[in-house]
């Protein structure tokens with residue numbers, strides 16, 4: 586169990602609590618932990634992370650830079666993703682069986698999300714459309730968009746059932762967000778990879794079901810060099 590410290594760095598304090606919550610995390614449908622994590626992450630910004638991000642970046646051959654904040658604890662993954670310029674984005678992708686949380690720390694971001702259907706619902710939609718065997722497409726319900734500004738304390742929760750498929754796009758120059766996934770990838774021994782999707786509908790309607798095409802991952806990623814937190818002591 587962790588000791589409390591009077592002069593603890595804010596990010597260490599936040600990550601300690603997240604590690605405690607993650608340690609108790611079970612796939613039991615209880616949602617109480619989401620509220621506390623949302624409150625914790627609302628405090629995260631460049632200042633609490635003790636980092637500085639530039640307002641402009643030179644032309645880079647990548648669409649996104651990413652780096653770990655802390656990764657010695659297999660029960661959660663925490664990282665920062667930074668987009669070098671307007672229009673750079675992470676395309677629609679999922680994190681199966683994981684709870685995802687996004688806190689903007691720089692610029693303006695647009696988060697778009699879809700929810701997968703439950704087993705019976707998906708089977709029904711596939712039967713109705715004669716797509717029972719087509720594994721290159723998946724029906725998903727459009728959840729809408731969130732426009733985030735770096736001054737906003739809002740935390741987006743893309744949980745294991747609602748909004749798990751999401752894209753994130755920078756709308757105003759350099760954009761960045763703190764990303765938390767529970768459980769961490771190590772929990773699955775790499776056996777639960779992301780799937781990438783494409784929605785061909787330009788203006789989807791919230792609550793409607795669309796066929797998403799499964800596409801290969803073609804995102805060009807680079808490394809964001811960060812001072813990784815080695816431990817939470």
Ligand SMILES: [Fe+2]
Nearest residue numbers: 678680685751
């Ligand atoms: Fe994601």
